[in-house]
Structure formats: C-alpha cells, structure tokens
Amino acid sequence: MGGRTRRRGDALLAVVHQAVLDELDEVGLGRLTMEGIARRAETAKTSLYRRWPSPEELLLDAIAAAFPVEVPSPAADDLRGDLIRALELMIEWSRHPTSRAVRAVLAERHRHPELVDALYSRVFEPAGRRFTATVLHHYAEVGQLDPGLITPVVEDIGEALVIKHAIDTGQEPTPQRLAEIVDQAILPAVHGSPTRR
Known part of the structure; x- marks a missing residue:
C-alpha cells in the first residue's frame, strides 16, 4: 500500500505544531518559513496559510496550545x-x-x-x-x-x-x-x- 495517510483535525494540528517547533529549533526564528514548516509536516503550504497568516502566528498557536494553567x-x-x-x-x-x-x-x-x-x-x-x-x-x-x-x-x-x-x-x-x-x-x-x- 502506498501513499501517506491523510491527516485531519487534531491529528494534523498536532503534527503542524510539532513541525513549527522542530523547524524553529533547527533554523531559528529569523529563518522560520511556511515552506519549511509545511515540508517538515508533510502537508501543503496552502493548507497552513488557510489557518495562519504567517509562521510567527503558527508558532504562537503552538505555544499557546501547550502552555499550562x-x-x-x-x-x-x-x-x-x-x-x-x-x-x-x-x-x-x-x-x-x-x-x-x-x-x-x-x-x-x-x-x-x-x-x-x-x-x-x-x-x-x-x-x-x-x-x-x-x-x-x-x-x-x-x-x-x-x-x-x-x-x-x-x-x-x-x-x-x-x-x-x-x-x-x-x-x-x-x-x-x-x-x-x-x-x-x-x-x-x-x-x-x-x-x-
């Protein structure tokens, strides 16, 4: 069986959040791009832009999702x-x-x-x-x-x-x-x- 499993909802969100954190660790804040995040998450860049206008916004979302109260x-x-x-x-x-x-x-x-x-x-x-x-x-x-x-x-x-x-x-x-x-x-x-x- 070939092809990737299509991820949606929370599963895709978790992968994208992890991807932005991993990309930040590797390239730093100044070189963070939607292209790099999308490649790491194995998803389309257009899918990311539909939800977040910039890589910084995506990063804030990932931080907020994991920040404890x-x-x-x-x-x-x-x-x-x-x-x-x-x-x-x-x-x-x-x-x-x-x-x-x-x-x-x-x-x-x-x-x-x-x-x-x-x-x-x-x-x-x-x-x-x-x-x-x-x-x-x-x-x-x-x-x-x-x-x-x-x-x-x-x-x-x-x-x-x-x-x-x-x-x-x-x-x-x-x-x-x-x-x-x-x-x-x-x-x-x-x-x-x-x-x-």
Missing part, C-alpha cells in the same frame, strides 16, 4: 500545596519544546517586539500571567487572601526564584527547594503561614 483546589483549602504544584507545573513545562520556543522568541525581543507583545497578550495573560498567579488570585477571590497584597512583584516571586536556582546550579529545583520558596518567600509575602512538619 494551574488548577487550584476548588475549595481553596490548600494554599501551600497549590503553590507548590504550580511551581512543579512550571518545571514540567520547562522541559517541553514550547519552553525552548518561548526562550527563542524572548531572545529576539529587539528584532521582533511585536511577537513578544503577542506572546504576553495571547499566551501568558490568558493563562494568568505567571505561574502561581492563578492560585493566588483564586484564593483572593474567595476571601482567603487580601487581593491588595498580590502585586506584580509577589506574582513574580516563585518564577524568579525557580529561574535563579536553575541559573545558579544548572539544575531544576528539588521538591524541597520548591517548598522552601513557597514557605520562605511566597507565603510570607501574602501573610500566609507555612505548614510545619
């Missing part, structure tokens, strides 16, 4: 655990190809400022801006935290300390370090109290 405890009864899980989610995502894509886009901020703006407005903002921010705002909405204490600086604490640890050590933070970040930095900032063991 924290799901806090519905009862809002485990702030510490929810914050730790949010940082774990950040680390899990950091291993995904879309994390490399985000770093590639941010590294080209001076050449593609409009793409960076779109990354924030269409990917990060709908997902809650920062890891842990969704959790913090959820607890504020149900009256467990003072919303006035959840400032942009407080929203940044968890991400910033995870990234600093990775830069300083070349390794992902351990579960113990994540707990320390929550207990010693985030919870005191929102006037929470860590669970003592």
Whole structure:
C-alpha cells in the first residue's frame, strides 16, 4: 500500500505544531518559513496559510496550545500545596519544546517586539500571567487572601526564584527547594503561614 495517510483535525494540528517547533529549533526564528514548516509536516503550504497568516502566528498557536494553567483546589483549602504544584507545573513545562520556543522568541525581543507583545497578550495573560498567579488570585477571590497584597512583584516571586536556582546550579529545583520558596518567600509575602512538619 502506498501513499501517506491523510491527516485531519487534531491529528494534523498536532503534527503542524510539532513541525513549527522542530523547524524553529533547527533554523531559528529569523529563518522560520511556511515552506519549511509545511515540508517538515508533510502537508501543503496552502493548507497552513488557510489557518495562519504567517509562521510567527503558527508558532504562537503552538505555544499557546501547550502552555499550562494551574488548577487550584476548588475549595481553596490548600494554599501551600497549590503553590507548590504550580511551581512543579512550571518545571514540567520547562522541559517541553514550547519552553525552548518561548526562550527563542524572548531572545529576539529587539528584532521582533511585536511577537513578544503577542506572546504576553495571547499566551501568558490568558493563562494568568505567571505561574502561581492563578492560585493566588483564586484564593483572593474567595476571601482567603487580601487581593491588595498580590502585586506584580509577589506574582513574580516563585518564577524568579525557580529561574535563579536553575541559573545558579544548572539544575531544576528539588521538591524541597520548591517548598522552601513557597514557605520562605511566597507565603510570607501574602501573610500566609507555612505548614510545619
């Protein structure tokens, strides 16, 4: 039997998303083209243009499709655990190809400022801006935290300390370090109290 299996819908979308990420890894943002993506995905370039006007738009779509959003405890009864899980989610995502894509886009901020703006407005903002921010705002909405204490600086604490640890050590933070970040930095900032063991 010859010929390729005709892919549609979600199956084709997954292949195209993977193709744009692989193409970005190989050629870089400045040389990303619909031709290269279509060739890698084994689909027609015209099919891509029917859905995305540019390779950058396709790349944003691929990043958005894989970008995670924290799901806090519905009862809002485990702030510490929810914050730790949010940082774990950040680390899990950091291993995904879309994390490399985000770093590639941010590294080209001076050449593609409009793409960076779109990354924030269409990917990060709908997902809650920062890891842990969704959790913090959820607890504020149900009256467990003072919303006035959840400032942009407080929203940044968890991400910033995870990234600093990775830069300083070349390794992902351990579960113990994540707990320390929550207990010693985030919870005191929102006037929470860590669970003592």
